[in-house]
Amino acid sequence: MNRVTIVGAGFAALTAVQKLRAADPGMEITLVAPRPEFTYLPGTIWIPSGLRQPEDLLISLDNFFQRMKVQYHKGSATGLKDNGRTLLTDNGEITNDGLIICSGGQFIKKLPGIEHTITPCEGIPAAVKIRDRLNQLESGTIAVGFSGNPKEPSAMRGGPMFEFLFGIDRKLRLDGKRDNFRLVFFTPAPSPGNRLGPRAVKGLLNEMKKRDIDTHLGNKIKGFTESKIITEGGEFDAHLILFMPGMTGNKWFDNTDLPRSEGGLIRADKFCRVEGMKGVYVAGDSGSFPGPDWMPKQAHMADLQAAAAAANLVAELNGEAPSETFKVELICIVDSQTTGSLVVRTLKHNIVLPQMRAFHWLKRYFEWWYLRQYR
Known part of the structure; x- marks a missing residue:
């Protein structure tokens, strides 16, 4: 055996x-x-x-x-x-x-002051902390960003940060508080979401502009304080910082x-x-x-x-030679609480479909379908 x-x-x-x-x-x-x-x-x-x-x-x-x-x-x-x-x-x-x-x-947490940020993909406790902080705030600046591992281009997870960004924007609007907040998206990359494909980058930036979300792009991050983000291109205040570092x-x-x-x-x-x-x-x-x-x-x-x-x-x-390879395929729905955008990228194709309510419900259905095998 x-x-x-x-x-x-x-x-x-x-x-x-x-x-x-x-x-x-x-x-x-x-x-x-x-x-x-x-x-x-x-x-x-x-x-x-x-x-x-x-x-x-x-x-x-x-x-x-x-x-x-x-x-x-x-x-x-x-x-x-x-x-x-x-x-x-x-x-x-x-x-x-x-x-x-x-x-x-594991996430690379070497930047000075990174303990003042919340890393969403660290799990449920991090998401609960974001929820609680949002409920406490009545006004201010919320900054959402990510970086990568310069020695491992694939070791990054930026997609969820767009979802947290758009989701926070939607929540604040539903709560009637959006006018009290400035939202800022930041990353050292000049083209955020480039791994999703050129069309996706354009779509993400257009969505941010439509939602009145400011951007701070293409500047290396130097560190954080409890209420500030410091980059080589300047610094700005933030009352809540969501940051996804690269992985190792x-x-x-x-x-x-x-x-x-x-x-x-x-x-x-x-x-x-x-x-x-x-x-x-x-x-x-x-x-x-x-x-x-x-x-x-x-x-x-x-x-x-x-x-x-x-x-x-x-x-x-069984004494046989391995022969099974895996398909390189990126499939995601960038969700914003009520709508979503579908992005598919393979070696041959890059498909980007705009924000639609159906994609939000498709993402929710997939969650139910996936989890039923483990319940």
């Missing part, structure tokens, strides 16, 4: 579980995570407005683990030994015949022989196989994969990579 260990409990990890179980009903699957629960991060954009409550997005995995015959190991990965055949955790060691790393990444690899990678990219992620080939390591694969935010620099760090991409990783690991355990 083959024994496979999966690190993480996010999109990639749970997709890997399903694909492995479908391929091998008798496989022993162990999943390592601090808690047996799944957070649906895309839905956190709706917490500040009250469209979602924290409990709507936090799913217990007990039933899912039982259905999938998964052994849950409570703990956090701390390192590897035996060339990946033993995973070290803060709750003991786990041996395996195959390993899939889906433990996500998890700290536990440092206690391993995993090959790392210049940006700190795990180097993988087109089969999601970790370079130079037998039976070790990676999917999602933890990995640095071959492909275009606009390859997204998003749930959909993590699912595609996890499916490839699972298929190739099964093939390797």
Whole structure:
């Protein structure tokens, strides 16, 4: 009986579980995570407005683990030994015949004063903090921005920041307070959202102009204070700062022989196989994969990579050569609480459809459809 260990409990990890179980009903699957629960991060954009409550997005995995015959190991990965055949955790060691790393990444928090900002994609608590701060404020300046990892172009997550920006604008209008606030979008990039494609950049900037949102673009960020954003192009006041920094690899990678990219992620080939390591694969935010620099760090991409990783690991355990690659595909609905814009980018196409109410409801339907498999 083959024994496979999966690190993480996010999109990639749970997709890997399903694909492995479908391929091998008798496989022993162990999943390592601090808690047996799944957070649906895309839905956190709706917490500040009250469209979602924290409990709507936090799913217990007990039933899912039982259905999938998964052994849950409570703990956090701390390192590897035996060339990946033993995973070290803060709750003991786990041996395996195959390993899939889906433990996500960590945000680079080196800018001075970054503790004065809120990083939305850190999860439900961050979104709740944004909600509470918005409810407390009666006027002022709200700044929303992001940056990347200069050594890893794909290690950034800017899309949700546009959704928080437009969502906050909509909430303030519904609350009758929009005239009391100045909204500012900032980023070191001169063309925000460039990874979504040129048409999307134009559409995002037009949407900001239509909503009377100011921009501060193309200036390197130097730091923050409790009420100020400092860039090489000047500084401006802000009473609430939402900022998404670039990503790098998890700290536990440092206690391993995993090959790392210049940006700190795990180097993988087109089969999601970790370079130079037998039976070790990676999917999602933890990995640095071959492909275009606009390859997204998003749930959909993590699912595609996890499916490839699972298929190739099964093939390797059966003595066959890995052959499954993943499609590079960016699909997102940039939501603004009541409407949304659809963006699709592949190696051949870049489609951008304007704000429509139908896309907002499509995003909500997809959430329901996706989460039902884990409830």
